[in-house]
Structures are given as C-alpha cells and as structure tokens.
Amino acid sequence: MADMEKLLVAIVKRQSAGERLQVPEGGQLLWQWFCDLHGARTWNANGPNPISYGEIAIYRDLAGWPMEERHIQILRAMDEAWVADFYKRQNRPENSDKPLPAPSGRQMTPALFDAMFG
Template identity: 40%
Template sequence: MDRQADRPGARRRSRFFLELGPILADHIAQHVRLNTPDENGETRRQRNERFGLPAVDPDTVNPDFEYLLEWFWDISAGRSHGFSGPNPLSMTEIANWSTLTGTVVRREELSILRAMDGAFMSAIAKEQAEVTERQKSGA
C-alpha cells in the first residue's frame, strides 16, 4: 500500500502533475508541427520566415518544469525508428535513460513523459499524413 498517496499533499501534487501533463504534451505537439521538415526539407518555421510571417513559438513553459522538456528531448534522441518513422518510447528506454543518467523519475513525471511521447507520436503521424496527402495531390 502506498501510504504517500493517502496524504493530502500527495493528492494535490498528483492532481497538479495530471494538469501539467496536457500542457507539456501540447508544447511538444506545437514543437513538432513547427520544426518537422516537409517533403522538401523545409519546416513550417522556415516557411513562415521565408514569407515574412511572424515567428510562432510553442507556448512558454514554467521554468520550474522545463526539466521535463529537457528529459523528454534527451530520451527522445535515443528512440528507435522503424520503416514508417520514430517508434514510441518504451518503458525500457526510459528506465535505461534513468539508470544511465542517474535521474530519479517519479511516477507522476513518468506519466507526463508518456503523455508527451503520445503527443509527439500523434503530431509526427499527422505531419506524415499531410506530406502523403500533398504528394498524392501533386501540390
């Protein structure tokens, strides 16, 4: 039995992390949308600059939680790739990263990392689908 979960402070912390997960997941999705190269190797960020459109950056994150973004991108750099692109991060990859770096990952942080990865995978799939659709239509 987890005695920590019965304490009011632990419940508030868990609720806080549950609310933080979607914010960071949305940040990841925005990042992917702006920085994923299209079939010509150009990102939306570069295309916007080329057409003189204002720079759009993902929403800023509270500096107290930037470490989760740093962890995610560090783990993501070692992710495996298949024929159709990146694979979801496995629990083994996260555990190995944690062991190799000496980083203690709490269960709330793990949930957030997995939500961020879900957003990453969804955003990548959407970008790939848009490229495929453009190629079909000849645009």
C-alpha cells in the same frame, strides 16, 4: 501534476508545428528528459518508435534521475502526442504502416484502368 502534463503535451504539439514556446516553470527538467529520450529515439521503416518504458528506465538509471511514476506518465503522454503528430503530418492514420492515398481529381474510366494495369 495533471496541469503540467497538459501544458507540456500542448507545447510538444505546438513545437511540432514549428512554434517556439517557453517551457513553464517546473517543467524544464521533464522537457530536458523528453528531449534527451527523443534524441535517442529508434525508428523503423515506417517512422518513429514510441519511447519505451525500458528506454526510460535505462535513461533514469544511467543519468541518476529520481523519476517517479507521475514523471514517467508525463513523458509517455508527451511522446504519444509527438508520435501522433508525426503520423498526422505524414498523412498516415495512427497505428498504420501505409500512407493514405492522395485524392485524385480524375474519375476511373476503363481507358484509365487499362493504361494503369494493362
């Protein structure tokens, strides 16, 4: 099952980059679960929240899927990859609320400082 986790995490990363990929045999149900949970993902002011164990448990109970611990580990790994990629694309370090400042080609001079801060 570790191989399936690696394959599905790689697909999540490559899908985020805009590639269309074929989900491997045996991974379609996990992919469906991830897409369903991802579609109901909550967001905060800074971006997406990770899919919680509680949300997975509610989904499992409502849908009646016989999820095992290994399935949940794979779903969490897929989600972790997606969230990390999202923040990477937003130019933010992981686990940070603030975006990284854009690099400036200008040197800070006293005149520029005064112009900015008065």
